[in-house]
Amino acid sequence: MRPMSMIRSRPRISIGVISSEPMVSISQRSRNLTASTRLRQREVHDPRLKESSDGSKEPRFTEGADSGGRDGDDIIHDQFSVLRSSYRAPKYPIILAHGLLGFDELRIAGPNMPGIEYWYGIRDALAARDIHVITATVPPSGSIEARAQKLSEDIERKAGGREINIIAGLDSRYMISQLKPPNVLVKSLTTISTPHRGSAFADYMFKSIGITNIPKLYRTLEFFGFETGAFEQLTQKYMMNSFNPRTPDLEGVKYYSYGALLRPTLTSVFRKSHQIVDSIEGPNDGLVSVDSSKWGTYRGTLDNVSHLDLINWTNRLRWYFWELTGHKRNFNAIAFYLGISDMLAKEGL
Numbered sequence: 001m002r003p004m005s006m007i008r009s010r011p012r013i014s015i016g017v018i019s020s021e022p023m024v025s026i027s028q029r030s031r032n033l034t035a036s037t038r039l040r041q042r043e044v045h046d047p048r049l050k051e052s053s054d055g056s057k058e059p060r061f062t063e064g065a066d067s068g069g070r071d072g073d074d075i076i077h078d079q080f081s082v083l084r085s086s087y088r089a090p091k092y093p094i095i096l097a098h099g100l101l102g103f104d105e106l107r108i109a110g111p112n113m114p115g116i117e118y119w120y121g122i123r124d125a126l127a128a129r130d131i132h133v134i135t136a137t138v139p140p141s142g143s144i145e146a147r148a149q150k151l152s153e154d155i156e157r158k159a160g161g162r163e164i165n166i167i168a169g170l171d172s173r174y175m176i177s178q179l180k181p182p183n184v185l186v187k188s189l190t191t192i193s194t195p196h197r198g199s200a201f202a203d204y205m206f207k208s209i210g211i212t213n214i215p216k217l218y219r220t221l222e223f224f225g226f227e228t229g230a231f232e233q234l235t236q237k238y239m240m241n242s243f244n245p246r247t248p249d250l251e252g253v254k255y256y257s258y259g260a261l262l263r264p265t266l267t268s269v270f271r272k273s274h275q276i277v278d279s280i281e282g283p284n285d286g287l288v289s290v291d292s293s294k295w296g297t298y299r300g301t302l303d304n305v306s307h308l309d310l311i312n313w314t315n316r317l318r319w320y321f322w323e324l325t326g327h328k329r330n331f332n333a334i335a336f337y338l339g340i341s342d343m344l345a346k347e348g349l
Contacts, residue, residue: 074298074299074300074301075300075301075303076258076300076301076302076303077303077330078303078330078331079339080302080331080332080333080335080336080339081330081331081332081335082332082335083332083334083335083338084335084338087129087131087338087339087341087342087345088341088342088345088346089129089130089131089132089341089345090131090165090341090344090345090349091345091348091349092132092162092163092164092165092187092344092349093132093133093134093159093162093164093165094126094131094132094133094134094164094165094166094167094341094344095133095134095135095136095155095159095164095165095166095167095168096119096122096123096133096134096135096136096167096168097135097136097138097151097166097167097168097169097171097172098119098136098137098138098140098168098311119135119311119312120311120312121312121333121334122311122312122333122334122337123135125334125337125338126337126338126341129338129341131338131341134155134158134159134164136151136154136155136158136168137150137154138150138151138154138171141231143233144170144171144174144233144243145174147171148171148172148174148175148178148179149175149179151168151171151172151175152175152179152181152184155181155184156181156183156184159184160183161183161184161185162185163185163186163187164184164185164186164187165186165187165188165189165190165344165349166186166188166189166190167189167190167191167192167337167340168189168191169191169192169194170194170195170196170233170243172186172189172191173189173191173196173247173249173295174243174247176189176249176250176253177247177248177249177250178246178247180250186250186253187253187254187349188253188254188255188256188344188347188349189253189254189255189256189296190255190256190257190258190340190344191255191256191257191258191293191295191296192257192258192260192293192310193258193259193260193285193287193288193293193307193310194257194288194292194293194295195234195239195287195288195289195292195293196239196244196257196292196293196294196295197236197239197240197244197291197292198234198235198236198237198238198239198240198292199234199235199236199277199281199287199288199289199292200236200276200277200279200280200281200289201273201276201277201287202231202234202235202236203235203236203237203280204276206232206235249296254296254297254347254349255295255296255297256296256297256298256299256343257293257294257295257296257297257298257299258293258298258299258300258301258302259285259288259289259290259291259292259293259294259298259300259301259302260284260285260288260290260293260301260302260303260305260306260307260309260310261283261284261285261290261301261302261303261304261305262274262284262285262286262304262305262306262307263304264286264306268286268306269286270285270286270287270306270307273286273287274286277289283301285302285305285306285307285309285310286306286307286308287307288307299343302331302336303330304330304331305330305331309331309333310333310336311333312333312334
């Protein structure tokens with residue numbers, strides 16, 4: 001061991017610069033900066049942000065497989081973790097339409113008690129920023145065709161023939177492509193973790209149940225009021241061999257999509273389903289793979305986000321525990337939907 005007198009102080013190394021300046025002087029200068037100056041400096045140098053054509057800052061998408069995505073995927077890390085100070089409102093109203101087993105508002109305690117919203121907090125957050133938002137109601141488990149018909153009727157009734165942007169899924173694709181309702185003027189469709197090519201988990205469930213037991217299951221579901229048309233339509237075979245070939249995109253409508261990948265914990269409700277989908281299709285959100293989510297202009301893959309996180313049904317107790325232990329939330333569904341609204345506005349929609 002060398003004597004202390006022989007040990008020389010080494011210069012500190014910062015990114016791209018060698019500096020031997022004492023740490024205290026940096027600290028003193030930092031204290032002299034105003035809070036707003038420090039914020040501007042963070043925005044300028046934040047690698048997660050990039051400057052758009054109008055000079056504003058927007059999320060930067062990074063490519064690669066470092067977060068479990070496949071090579072070439074745009075991984076969105078924590079750009080939607082917090083709310084920004086401002087968002088632009090799109091030119092046209094936004095229609096929010098729920099997916100399979102969804103609902104607009106569920107009143108399990110009677111008509112005089114507060115209901116449970118499917119779009120928990122999202123609709124109110126959009127409306128609070130002067131974004132015109134309409135929630136559509138479709139059957140929770142009907143066939144894609146039946147749900148698309150109900151969707152078109154609901155939009156026609158609520159939007160009154162105005163041009164609209166839709167955030168939804170397969171029902172909207174079918175409505176736009178096949179039904180073409182004259183009073184539903186769709187400018188764009190944004191899908192979020194939608195199984196455009198089916199789901200390996202749906203295949204697994206049908207295989208596990210067995211062909212002879214499926215009619216019994218359907219009768220049970222129908223007894224409790226569920227329509228069963230949609231379940232078989234989520235299989236990979238149906239989506240790729242039947243639905244997609246006869247449901248082409250409509251010229252003049254812009255299509256955008258997002259996917260999500262999850263790294264489930266030991267206690268995650270998606271642990272088993274994630275494992276099944278991952279073994280066949282690769283990275284997924286617990287139900288839908290990244291590959292299956294891609295349609296139209298792919299906007300990126302949300303990192304470590306589950307299928308329920310996407311509609312703001314995050315386990316709040318989990319996040320509270322994580323924050324107590326020093327973990328930070330990487331995704332805020334409200335910030336995400338506001339970000340989509342901002343994107344639509346920038347696209348002139």
